[in-house]
Amino acid sequence: MHQVRLIRSSTFLWALAVAAAFALFVVALFTFVYWKLDDYLIARSDRMITTQIHFIADLPPARRISAIADHLEQDSRGVQYAGLFDAAGIRLAGNIDHLPRELGLGGAVQGVRLDLKGRPAVQVPVVRAIGRRLDGGDVLVMGRNVDETREISSVVGEALALGLLPAFSLCLVAGAWLSARAQKRVEEVNQRVQRIVAGELRERLPEGGTDDPFARLAAIVNGMLDEMETMINALAGVGNDIAHDLRTPLTRVRLALERGRTHAATLEELQDITDKAMAGIDQSLAIVTALLRLTEIENNRRMAGFGEVALDEILREVCDVYEPIAEDKLIGLGVVIARNVQVWGDRDLLFEAVANLVDNAVKFTPSGGRVELALEAEDDTALVRVRDTGPGISEQEREAVLRRFYRSDTMRNTPGVGLGLSLVAAIVKLHGFRLIIGPAPGGQIEILARIGRTGRAVTRRSRTLVHADSD
Amino acid sequence: MNRILLIEDDTETAEAIVAELTDRGFEVQWAGDGVDGLDRARRSSPDAMIVDRMLPKMDGLTVIEALRKDQFRTPVLVLSALGAVDDRVRGLRMGGDDYLTKPFAIIELVARIEALLRRPTDDRKTILHSGPLELDLIERTARRGDRELDLLPREFRLLEYMMRRNDQLLTRAMLLEEVWNYKFVPATTNLIDVHMGRLRHKVDGPGEVQLIHNVRGSGFVLRSRQ
Numbered sequence: 048m049h050q051v052r053l054i055r056s057s058t059f060l061w062a063l064a065v066a067a068a069f070a071l072f073v074v075a076l077f078t079f080v081y082w083k084l085d086d087y088l089i090a091r092s093d094r095m096i097t098t099q100i101h102f103i104a105d106l107p108p109a110r111r112i113s114a115i116a117d118h119l120e121q122d123s124r125g126v127q128y129a130g131l132f133d134a135a136g137i138r139l140a141g142n143i144d145h146l147p148r149e150l151g152l153g154g155a156v157q158g159v160r161l162d163l164k165g166r167p168a169v170q171v172p173v174v175r176a177i178g179r180r181l182d183g184g185d186v187l188v189m190g191r192n193v194d195e196t197r198e199i200s201s202v203v204g205e206a207l208a209l210g211l212l213p214a215f216s217l218c219l220v221a222g223a224w225l226s227a228r229a230q231k232r233v234e235e236v237n238q239r240v241q242r243i244v245a246g247e248l249r250e251r252l253p254e255g256g257t258d259d260p261f262a263r264l265a266a267i268v269n270g271m272l273d274e275m276e277t278m279i280n281a282l283a284g285v286g287n288d289i290a291h292d293l294r295t296p297l298t299r300v301r302l303a304l305e306r307g308r309t310h311a312a313t314l315e316e317l318q319d320i321t322d323k324a325m326a327g328i329d330q331s332l333a334i335v336t337a338l339l340r341l342t343e344i345e346n347n348r349r350m351a352g353f354g355e356v357a358l359d360e361i362l363r364e365v366c367d368v369y370e371p372i373a374e375d376k377l378i379g380l381g382v383v384i385a386r387n388v389q390v391w392g393d394r395d396l397l398f399e400a401v402a403n404l405v406d407n408a409v410k411f412t413p414s415g416g417r418v419e420l421a422l423e424a425e426d427d428t429a430l431v432r433v434r435d436t437g438p439g440i441s442e443q444e445r446e447a448v449l450r451r452f453y454r455s456d457t458m459r460n461t462p463g464v465g466l467g468l469s470l471v472a473a474i475v476k477l478h479g480f481r482l483i484i485g486p487a488p489g490g491q492i493e494i495l496a497r498i499g500r501t502g503r504a505v506t507r508r509s510r511t512l513v514h515a516d517s518d
Numbered sequence: 519m520n521r522i523l524l525i526e527d528d529t530e531t532a533e534a535i536v537a538e539l540t541d542r543g544f545e546v547q548w549a550g551d552g553v554d555g556l557d558r559a560r561r562s563s564p565d566a567m568i569v570d571r572m573l574p575k576m577d578g579l580t581v582i583e584a585l586r587k588d589q590f591r592t593p594v595l596v597l598s599a600l601g602a603v604d605d606r607v608r609g610l611r612m613g614g615d616d617y618l619t620k621p622f623a624i625i626e627l628v629a630r631i632e633a634l635l636r637r638p639t640d641d642r643k644t645i646l647h648s649g650p651l652e653l654d655l656i657e658r659t660a661r662r663g664d665r666e667l668d669l670l671p672r673e674f675r676l677l678e679y680m681m682r683r684n685d686q687l688l689t690r691a692m693l694l695e696e697v698w699n700y701k702f703v704p705a706t707t708n709l710i711d712v713h714m715g716r717l718r719h720k721v722d723g724p725g726e727v728q729l730i731h732n733v734r735g736s737g738f739v740l741r742s743r744q
Contacts, residue, residue, distance in 0.1 A: 322735060325623075332621060367672055368698060371712045 062222015066215045073214070077207045084199060092175050092191045093156040100154075100177050100189040103129075108183060112140040126192040128161055128174060134184030138164075143188055152178040152186060161190055232261060248276045293331050300327035337470065344396065344473040356394045358429055358496065359387045362420050365401045369418075373409050379417040380409070388422060388429040390496045392478045400474040401431060403467045404492050408435035411490065424498060431494040439487030520635055521545045523564040525555030525581065526597065527573050535568065538624045539631070552576025556584055564592060566634050568627070571598035571609065579612040586613040593634040595627070625736045629687040636686060648681040649729065649742025651721070662721060662729075672697070673717045680730070680740040689737035714738055 130143030176190035307320030373380035416436035485491030549555035596614035660667040
């Protein structure tokens with residue numbers, strides 16, 4: 048089964064195709080080489096016998112017979128043929144038995160069968176020969192055996208065939224190896240993906256140490272899996288947080304109602320119990336509402352309400368709203384506006400973001416402290432700063448405070464659902480602004496905004512949250 | 519007696535609303551779907567309507583739109599489980615006069631229905647009177663009898679809003695939306711109480727009859743008629 052799969056695999060089939068193409072190419076090359084070689088050797092033979100016939104023909108008749116004898120004597124390989132015949136066709140000299148009939152005597156070289164003196168008829172070779180009638184009626188024939196050309200060609204052919212077979216086999220072996228390797232990797236990826244699907248979120252695809260496309264693809268997919276794992280864990284965390292944060296007020300409600308049902312003796316007591324239960328339900332609803340708002344903002348569904356917004360007005364208004372609350376806690380609340388600034392955004396959302404920051408500042412600043420709002424502007428950037436004399440946010444908590452439902456130990460007993468800064472971060476992100484959390488002690492949070500209608504982002508690829516001391 | 523038409527498909531919710539409004543002296547008709555609700559609205563011309571957004575057969579906003587096309591001026595309170603700001607804006611654009619997100623306190627619903635039925639006193643007046651209180655909207659001055667009240671701009675707006683709705687229960691949510699223009703629930707939930715406390719401190723001096731009353735668990739009311 049495994050072998051069948053291997054043979055059917057596309058890698059192996061490709062290797063087979065490449066090997067076949069290679070073999071065809073080699074055969075074609077060999078044919079071409081053979082043809083060129085044959086052509087060259089025959090032309091060379093033709094030139095040689097033409098030269099020889101001219102040489103002997105130009106000799107005086109008395110010298111021709113001895114010249115032919117010398118010529119044949121010097122031919123150690125036995126490939127030269129010569130014959131001198133009288134006008135009646137009687138051989139006068141040479142190793143050609145009789146004048147071939149099909150040989151023209153016009154001085155053109157042609158392939159003919161020559162009957163050789165002292166050789167049986169079965170061994171009559173096909174040779175290149177040239178015939179010429181001489182002065183006085185004699186006929187001179189010169190020839191040369193070209194079988195050696197074919198010998199050379201067959202040697203070359205054999206060599207190529209011997210080389211071709213290992214090359215073809217090597218191609219097939221390489222194809223089979225590559226196919227097996229690819230199949231092994233795919234099989235491994237399949238198994239790992241199945242494990243991921245089954246819920247093993249930490250599983251990753253094998254990248255190997257190579258830099259091939261497969262490894263690069265695996266690296267990209269692993270990056271995606273990292274991101275997804277983070278998001279799924281965050282979601283799971285949020286789910287737990289929601290469950291935990293809803294259970295607390297709902298438990299209070301249940302306990303209050305239970306006690307009321309058992310112990311309330313008067314209408315007033317029952318109303319007290321009911322008030323407590325309703326407060327718990329309101330707290331639960333506040334959590335759900337805040338979560339829905341957060342989702343709504345994070346889903347970027349609020350871009351429709353964007354327009355020119357006067358940041359200075361928002362700051363003054365927030366200050367106006369929170370002044371009595373700060374005063375109640377004996378906290379000084381001031382606003383300093385360097386100049387009026389217009390930004391592109393959703394007025395209500397920006398108001399909510401600044402209000403949340405001020406709300407937090409007032410909530411966490413001890414009595415007798417101070418909260419300051421400031422609006423600064425430089426070139427095309429505006430900076431909203433909310434600073435307080437409270438404990439501030441420690442470096443370890445800077446990322447955590449933006450998480451949904453995060454409530455530090457110091458905040459456990461303060462009212463709220465732990466979504467304020469998450470909302471601020473979501474609003475800031477929606478606007479393409481940046482949130483800068485300053486170092487403790489003393490709280491300091493800044494929103495860095497782009498002035499005017501520039502659409503998105505103070506810096507296009509900047510993160511929403513920046514640590515003040517990271518720049 | 520004010521006649522109110524309630525179009526709500528959830529029987530339990532409808533029964534609770536009908537019972538509460540009937541106890542408060544309203545005559546209530548109930549329709550369980552959009553088509554029946556539209557039909558009843560056209561036949562009986564109620565004084566106010568409470569319309570749920572998601573209804574069988576015809577959704578609430580379509581009902582309101584059809585009525586507005588027929589020149590029905592009946593004030594409508596839209597009920598919805600969709601609490602997103604955009605949904606709220608859409609509900610008001612389609613002809614709703616007020617919008618209440620589920621789940622709601624029954625007292626909130628009653629307060630809003632009463633506010634819809636008793637439109638504020640003529641807003642072309644430049645001087646408002648409520649018992650001993652006098653508010654000059656041009657001069658931006660406030661008096662209680664002979665005593666001048668030193669109000670901050672926000673307090674002035676709050677008092678104006680309350681004087682225009684004399685003897686009406688005003689819930690915290692209503693005040694947040696109308697006076698503070700808040701489109702969200704603020705983190706500090708006692709925001710209104712702090713502001714109201716300061717206003718009350720200025721309006722109701724020592725020894726004077728209390729005009730601004732806190733209605734337990736519901737909101738505030740300005741009672742000028744003692």
